[in-house]
Amino acid sequence: MANLERKPADWEDFEAAAKRSIEQHIRNSFVHTYKPVLDDAEYRSFDSMEEYRRWCQENLPAWLGYSRD
Amino acid sequence: MAVFEFRSAQELGRIFEQHGVKYLFFGKSGAILLGYSDTTQDVDLYVDKQKDNREKVVAALLELGFRLTEKEQEEIGRGKVFIQLRNGPFDVDLIFAPDGIERFHDAWKRRVEKHGFPIANIDDIVGSKQAANRRKDRESLPRLLSFREWLRGNK
Numbered sequence: 001m002a003n004l005e006r007k008p009a010d011w012e013d014f015e016a017a018a019k020r021s022i023e024q025h026i027r028n029s030f031v032h033t034y035k036p037v038l039d040d041a042e043y044r045s046f047d048s049m050e051e052y053r054r055w056c057q058e059n060l061p062a063w064l065g066y067s068r069d
Numbered sequence: 070m071a072v073f074e075f076r077s078a079q080e081l082g083r084i085f086e087q088h089g090v091k092y093l094f095f096g097k098s099g100a101i102l103l104g105y106s107d108t109t110q111d112v113d114l115y116v117d118k119q120k121d122n123r124e125k126v127v128a129a130l131l132e133l134g135f136r137l138t139e140k141e142q143e144e145i146g147r148g149k150v151f152i153q154l155r156n157g158p159f160d161v162d163l164i165f166a167p168d169g170i171e172r173f174h175d176a177w178k179r180r181v182e183k184h185g186f187p188i189a190n191i192d193d194i195v196g197s198k199q200a201a202n203r204r205k206d207r208e209s210l211p212r213l214l215s216f217r218e219w220l221r222g223n224k
Contacts, residue, residue, distance in 0.1 A: 004098075005154075008121065008214040008215050008219075009217075010212055010216065010219070011215070011219050013106045013217055014104060014105070014106060014215075014219045014220075015219075016106070017104055017105070017106035018104055018223070021092060022075055022184050023074075023075040024070070024130040025101070025104070025106075026073070026075045026078065026101070026102075027074065027075070027108070028108075029075040029101040029105075029106070029107065029108055029109065030072050030074070030098075030101075030108070030109060030110070030111065030112075030159075031072065031109075032072050032160075033110055035110070035188050038153075039160075040153065041153075042152040042154075042156035043071060043134050043137075043138075043141050043152070043154060043155070043156055044152070044154045045141070045145075045149040045151070045152045045153070046112060046149060046150055046152075047148075047149060047167075048150050049150060049151060049168055051150075052150070052151045052201075053201075054077055056203075057084060061141060064205070065203060065204040065205030065208065066204070067203065067204055067205050068202055068203055068204070069204070
């Protein structure tokens, strides 16, 4: 019999994640991947989100996806 | 750089509570604690920008092992809006005025407590990503919206 109520494909992932322990879920989710420029300073601060966005736009490689373009 | 683990989250929760810091797990890291399956590197914390809360967060971060200079402590306490920390046991972004949310108090009222952690409501997490409108936000939104739909059906 055909399944008339097909779940979105993502939902299988969410259901699988819900069955894992929170410890395992966090272990799977937080991974360290070096991001050039962004990870090259131990500390940065900005007076406004607009200033932060502008800094990202002007300084980060476009492929990181921090630009609004 | 140590990766953020469950025990890191517990330690953060314990020390922030001890210092009385008002904060919410936010962004993708908040969604992950709500059950979202995806990967991220850093922890986003939406912190109430009241002056006394800023002072508490400085004390809590120092106790957690973040190496903050006097100037950095002063900046966090003074009124910076976005602070990126890569000088501690894990990577943290402190956000005092996220895109798309007017007042911490409102987000606090809508928060979800899960695994003992205060987490921003999925609507606030989605709304902030929509407002930020960066390329990476636009790319991740369909899956995040699908998660929100799934979450609603599983309450």
